Amino acid sequence: MRTRDPLSGRIDTVFYRALFDRCGESGRTEAQRARVERRFGDLDELAAHLGVTVRAAASGVQGPVRVFALYTEPDRIEVDEKNAHLAQSLAERAGLGELMGTATVRDVLLAHELFHVVCRNIEDLPCQERVVPLVSLGPLRRLSRLPTLEEVTAMAFARELCGLGCQPYVLDYVMLLPSRPQVARAYYARIGDIAQGVGVW
Numbered sequence: 001m002r003t004r005d006p007l008s009g010r011i012d013t014v015f016y017r018a019l020f021d022r023c024g025e026s027g028r029t030e031a032q033r034a035r036v037e038r039r040f041g042d043l044d045e046l047a048a049h050l051g052v053t054v055r056a057a058a059s060g061v062q063g064p065v066r067v068f069a070l071y072t073e074p075d076r077i078e079v080d081e082k083n084a085h086l087a088q089s090l091a092e093r094a095g096l097g098e099l100m101g102t103a104t105v106r107d108v109l110l111a112h113e114l115f116h117v118v119c120r121n122i123e124d125l126p127c128q129e130r131v132v133p134l135v136s137l138g139p140l141r142r143l144s145r146l147p148t149l150e151e152v153t154a155m156a157f158a159r160e161l162c163g164l165g166c167q168p169y170v171l172d173y174v175m176l177l178p179s180r181p182q183v184a185r186a187y188y189a190r191i192g193d194i195a196q197g198v199g200v201w
Contacts, residue, residue, distance in 0.1 A: 016146075022126040023149045027156025030118055030125075031111075034161065043110045043161070047077065050117050054110060056081040068175050069109035071116040079109050087175040094174070096166070103162035108171055111158035118157070119150060127153040 040046040047054050057070075057078040068087075069079045084106040091097070091105060119125060127149040155168045169191055176184035 019126065019129075019146070019149060020152055023153040024156040026126045027115065027153040027158075028160040030115065030122075030153075031157045031160035034118065043107055043114065047110065047114060047117075050114065051075055052077055052114070052117055054079065069113045071113040073120065075117075077110065077113045077117075079106060079113075081106060083175055083178060084109060086178040087171065090174050090177055091171065096170070096174075099165035099170075101163045101165065103164060105171055105175065107162050108158050108164065108168050111161045112154045112168065114161075115154035115157040116150070119153070125153065 034040075034046065038046055038049045040049055044054060052071075052075050054077045057080050067080075068083055069077065071077050084104070087105045091100065119127070122128075127146075158164075158168050159166075173184050173188045173191070176187060
């Protein structure tokens with residue numbers, strides 16, 4: 001995840017790892033809180049509790065890059081359900097069923113996007129902290145957030161909420177395979193390299 005963020009080069013690896021771990025713990029905590037406070041039956045019911053409309057994207061989710069689900073503020077989530085079904089079949093053929101438990105690929109996508117809804121309503125999450133120095137002038141400093149940390153937190157939230165036995169990053173690879181196999185393989189190799197240094201698995 002760190003390599004996707006243009007600001008990540010401004011902080012060292014040890015500091016980033018500490019942030020990564022805090023965000024992961026935060027995501028798990030928020031998932032547990034949602035489960036206790038919302039008392040939902042499934043993720044569509046949780047979305048309804050949060051005032052969010054979930055709809056299938058007829059021709060894929062439209063965005064600046066290839067995405068499989070997208071939250072649009074304040075209250076809409078689109079899911080590429082065609083790709084989710086294809087990825088589900090691939091995941092089952094690859095023997096990921098035991099790791100996924102009762103969760104589906106669509107569940108994981110929806111859970112991830114629902115975290116962004118939750119994040120809008122909470123002001124003190126670790127992923128919202130401004131930790132990256134942009135400008136320093138004497139005692140004055142301008143700090144920025146690391147956008148990828150919200151994604152890290154959302155992944156942890158989705159894993160906890162769905163009861164996954166693996167990191168959701170694995171599903172990114174599976175979801176890319178149907179339409180962009182070469183990109184999927186390159187992504188898999190890159191995530192493997194990152195995992196060794198940051199510990200995302």
